[in-house]
Amino acid sequence: MNRRTAIKHLGGAASALLLTEALRGQAIPASQLAAATPPAPPTGPFTLPSLPYAYDALEPYFDAATMHLHHDKHHQAYVTNLNIAVAAHPELAGKTVDELVANLNIWPESARTAVRNQGGGHANHSFWWTTLGKAKADSAAAPSGELAKAIDTRFGSLSGFQDKLTAAALTVFGSGWAWMVKLPDGTLSIETTPSQESPLTLGHKPVLAVDVWEHAYYLKYQNRRADFIKAYFQVVNWDGVSGQFAQKA
Numbered sequence: 675m676n677r678r679t680a681i682k683h684l685g686g687a688a689s690a691l692l693l694t695e696a697l698r699g700q701a702i703p704a705s706q707l708a709a710a711t712p713p714a715p716p717t718g719p720f721t722l723p724s725l726p727y728a729y730d731a732l733e734p735y736f737d738a739a740t741m742h743l744h745h746d747k748h749h750q751a752y753v754t755n756l757n758i759a760v761a762a763h764p765e766l767a768g769k770t771v772d773e774l775v776a777n778l779n780i781w782p783e784s785a786r787t788a789v790r791n792q793g794g795g796h797a798n799h800s801f802w803w804t805t806l807g808k809a810k811a812d813s814a815a816a817p818s819g820e821l822a823k824a825i826d827t828r829f830g831s832l833s834g835f836q837d838k839l840t841a842a843a844l845t846v847f848g849s850g851w852a853w854m855v856k857l858p859d860g861t862l863s864i865e866t867t868p869s870q871e872s873p874l875t876l877g878h879k880p881v882l883a884v885d886v887w888e889h890a891y892y893l894k895y896q897n898r899r900a901d902f903i904k905a906y907f908q909v910v911n912w913d914g915v916s917g918q919f920a921q922k923a
């Protein structure tokens with residue numbers, strides 16, 4: 675595991691550090707990857723997926739101006755630059771963005787930085803939008819079922835999980851993400867990744883995430899990342915998170 679692909683584990687099981695198929699340089703087939711980007715085309719040229727809610731749907735926690743900037747400009751830039759990279763590297767064609775990221779270490783060195791940064795940016799944001807939403811009368815305001823059991827087993831309680839994810843998100847130096855992932859053995863773990871690196875590269879299934887790039891919060895929260903993280907917990911789409919948890923690790 676090189677420096678760029680090292681992921682800091684915070685309380686994860688020791689098994690999480692085992693080398694994955696991807697790290698051994700073997701392709702992970704599409705059938706083992708969650709489809710994180712519907713309804714966008716599964717392979718390139720990639721397009722920006724629409725938000726599954728209105729830009730102001732997460733107010734007052736996530737403001738509409740930030741959502742426009744974040745989705746329309748930042749996410750779009752990752753999509754645009756990923757398409758440029760794929761056009762320049764025919765060996766990347768015909769792959770889903772999750773396949774590109776999960777198999778990062780098998781691509782030619784000349785393509786790897788673009789896949790890591792632009793592919794990761796597209797994959798991470800496409801995932802994130804689907805796990806956000808304000809609780810409605812017909813949706814879950816907290817995890818339930820198997821996900822609730824797994825959180826209680828791993829973190830003691832929902833508040834225990836929130837404390838650990840918050841601590842992880844606050845430790846991200848500069849730009850990056852904090853994640854709850856499902857490990858190959860089915861257990862949950864909290865991880866952080868720098869920049870746009872994805873847990874998929876280590877064979878870990880993203881279940882929930884918080885984007886702690888300043889572009890996610892600076893307009894409304896300026897330098898107050900802790901306030902942004904607190905607000906984030908008000909807009910977790912637990913139905914969406916449960917759906918991610920139910921998918922194969």
Ligand SMILES: [Fe+2]
Nearest residue numbers: 885887889890
């Ligand atoms: Fe972002």
